[in-house]
Amino acid sequence: MPQALEHSGTSWKGQQLKHKPSLIDRLDPRLRILAAAGFASVVVLSHSFIPLISGLLLALSMAVLAKLALKRTLRRVIAMDMFMIFLIIMLPFTTPVPAGEQPMLQLAGLSASWAGLLHALQITLKGNAVILIMLSLVGTMTATTLGHAMASLRVPAKLVHLLLFTVRYMDVIGQEYKRMRRAMQARAFVMGTNRHTWRAIGYLVGMLLIHSLERSERILAAMKCRGFNGRFYLLDNWQLQRLDYQCGLGWLLILTLLTGANWL
Amino acid sequence: MHIVDGALAPQVLIGGAILALAGVAVGLKKLDYDHLPLVGVLSAAFFVASYIHLPVGFSSVHLILNGLIGVALGWAAFPALLVALILQAVFFGFGGFLVLGVNTFNIALPAVLVWYLCRPGIIRSKTPRGAAIWGGIGGALSVALTTFMVAGSLALSGDAFWLAAKATLVAHIPIIVVEGFVTAAAIMLIARVRPDFLHPLEDE
Numbered sequence: 001m002p003q004a005l006e007h008s009g010t011s012w013k014g015q016q017l018k019h020k021p022s023l024i025d026r027l028d029p030r031l032r033i034l035a036a037a038g039f040a041s042v043v044v045l046s047h048s049f050i051p052l053i054s055g056l057l058l059a060l061s062m063a064v065l066a067k068l069a070l071k072r073t074l075r076r077v078i079a080m081d082m083f084m085i086f087l088i089i090m091l092p093f094t095t096p097v098p099a100g101e102q103p104m105l106q107l108a109g110l111s112a113s114w115a116g117l118l119h120a121l122q123i124t125l126k127g128n129a130v131i132l133i134m135l136s137l138v139g140t141m142t143a144t145t146l147g148h149a150m151a152s153l154r155v156p157a158k159l160v161h162l163l164l165f166t167v168r169y170m171d172v173i174g175q176e177y178k179r180m181r182r183a184m185q186a187r188a189f190v191m192g193t194n195r196h197t198w199r200a201i202g203y204l205v206g207m208l209l210i211h212s213l214e215r216s217e218r219i220l221a222a223m224k225c226r227g228f229n230g231r232f233y234l235l236d237n238w239q240l241q242r243l244d245y246q247c248g249l250g251w252l253l254i255l256t257l258l259t260g261a262n263w264l
Numbered sequence: 265m266h267i268v269d270g271a272l273a274p275q276v277l278i279g280g281a282i283l284a285l286a287g288v289a290v291g292l293k294k295l296d297y298d299h300l301p302l303v304g305v306l307s308a309a310f311f312v313a314s315y316i317h318l319p320v321g322f323s324s325v326h327l328i329l330n331g332l333i334g335v336a337l338g339w340a341a342f343p344a345l346l347v348a349l350i351l352q353a354v355f356f357g358f359g360g361f362l363v364l365g366v367n368t369f370n371i372a373l374p375a376v377l378v379w380y381l382c383r384p385g386i387i388r389s390k391t392p393r394g395a396a397i398w399g400g401i402g403g404a405l406s407v408a409l410t411t412f413m414v415a416g417s418l419a420l421s422g423d424a425f426w427l428a429a430k431a432t433l434v435a436h437i438p439i440i441v442v443e444g445f446v447t448a449a450a451i452m453l454i455a456r457v458r459p460d461f462l463h464p465l466e467d468e
Contacts, residue, residue: 040361044269044277076357083358084268087428095424116424126270131357138354146354158292158300163347165304166311170351173308193320198442202449205313205329209306209336209450210458216305220298230297 022140024066028244029141029149035251036137040130042255049118051261052125058254059132066136073135080131081124088124092116143167148234157231164232169215176211180204266352266367267414269360273421280417281365284346287372291342299340306336307344311351318446320438328439331406331447334375335383335399335462341375342368366417374409378402386451387462395462396452403447404440411436 024032043055063073095116138146144164151160184200191197240248272280295303310333317324333341346368352358359367382402389395415429454461 037361040269044360044362045274073357080268080357083266084271086431087271087425090428090431091424094427119424123268123270127268127360130269130360130362134354134361135357139357143351143355156292158295158297159288159343159347161297161300162295162304162307162343163350165301166307166344166347166351169305169308170311173305173312177312191319193318195445197318198445199449201316201318201327202446203453205316205327205332205446206450206453206457208309208313209332210454210461212305212309213302213458213461216302219301219305223301 020067022065022067024062024137024140026243027247028238028240029145030153030238031240031244031248032137032141033146033149033153035248036133038251038255039133042258043126043129046126046258046262047122048262048264049122049125050264051258052122052129054261055258056125056129056132058258059129059136063132063136066140068136068140073132076135077128077131080127084123084127088120091120091123095119145236148236149238151234152236152238161232169212172215173208173212177204177208180207266349266359267363267370267417269363271421271425272363272366272417276417276420277362277366280363280367280369284342284365284368284372287339287342287369287376288346291339291344291372294339295343303337303340303344306333307348310344311348314348318442320442325439325442327446328371328407328410328443329403329447330371330375330410331378331382331399331403331443332450334378334406335386335402335451337375338379338383339376341379342372345372345375370410370413370417373413374406377409378406381405383462386455389455392452392455395455396448399451400444400448404444407436407440407443411440 039055039059043052046052046055092112092114093116095113097111097113097115141149144167147160147164147167150163151157181204184204189200191201310329313329314327317326330341330345333344337344346364349359349364349367349371353360353364382398382405385398386395386402389398411433415432418425418432419429
């Protein structure tokens with residue numbers, strides 16, 4: 001994959017979708033998670049083009065409403081599309097042409113069918129709509145807020161704690177990784193397709209794990225010292241506001257319309 | 265390795281979600297609060313490691329390391345991978361929402377199998393070299409299994425996906441080889457430097 005399409009990934013802070021404050025930020029995080037989940041279910045289970053196209057348009061307008069950074073969002077969406085591009089190219093050829101119909105085109109003895117192309121288009125629409133909604137409704141909150149919102153949606157506390165720990169240390173470990181890579185570069189290490197590379201990277205991963213283990217021992221000791229008894233106290237106390245009710249009802253109405261559009 | 269939303273049939277999505285939930289429940293039950301920082305930091309480390317891209321010929325592959333995750337975490341691999349996949353879907357736009365269950369199951373189940381199949385060999389090996397061989401087997405095996413399961417999820421979703429499923433299998437052969445060698449080297453280093461690392465999550 002070309003460099004421009006790759007996620008840098010090692011710096012967590014740089015990955016948060018930077019955006020200007022928007023209407024979406026004023027909504028209750030729990031509402032945003034539920035809204036995204038509802039939208040994903042409706043879109044993925046739809047089978048006709050009207051709800052799918054309107055779903056994608058809705059997702060695009062939410063992305064605009066959330067004031068997502070254009071370049072970064074585009075890069076993510078394209079990266080995802082590259083992921084499934086083979087599936088989409090293949091589908092028309094692997095879906096059998098119904099008897100009595102003309103194939104869409106003939107290529108080197110293979111025939112492509114319209115049904116397959118339509119199926120591929122549907123998958124593309126669904127995938128893109130869901131990703132855009134996730135990025136604009138859920139991806140705009142901080143990871144900590146996401147954890148707290150999940151906790152108040154009755155996700156098991158241990159899972160939420162695990163998420164918070166992972167988020168907290170991703171950047172720390174990422175720095176550690178960068179430091180070791182720089183040390184390797186300073187010793188003229190260049191990656192190639194050979195066993196030397198794999199061994200060196202394996203040692204790097206092993207060392208990363210050992211450093212993480214040692215760090216987690218220090219973390220546990222420090223937390224014990226401060227009286228950690230197995231839970232974090234989540235201090236957010238969210239109340240649904242009038243705006244939340246209005247938006248929630250509006251969203252429910254839109255989702256109902258989208259569902260109904262399947263039988264138009 | 266991620267399947268995106270929209271490709272799979274609803275039955276596969278629901279089946280995957282139920283199986284993943286069961287796995288996460290077992291994982292959370294076995295995970296006590298004293299091990300939370302350990303699992304959290306390790307899962308951050310695996311998240312970082314999964315962004316290492318290695319060149320293979322003209323293209324590049326990224327590490328999945330679910331074999332190593334299995335050796336280190338056991339059943340806790342389920343919640344740890346679910347967390348990683350949630351973060352990837354929400355903040356990086358990889359994968360999707362309804363496929364979270366299928367994706368978690370496809371990656372975490374092989375990790376747990378490696379815990380049962382290869383970890384005893386790693387622990388019992390007298391030399392780092394022996395541990396590395398078991399680790400290499402685990403690393404290659406887990407990615408191979410995940411590939412089969414991804415291909416299976418596609419194939420179960422419709423006959424039209426058969427070719428895509430087969431292509432997935434072929435495309436992942438180099439990754440299986442690379443993962444085997446990388447995991448072997450990682451286990452070799454750990455066995456030399458911190459042999460006790462392989463024992464922290466002892467489940468009695």
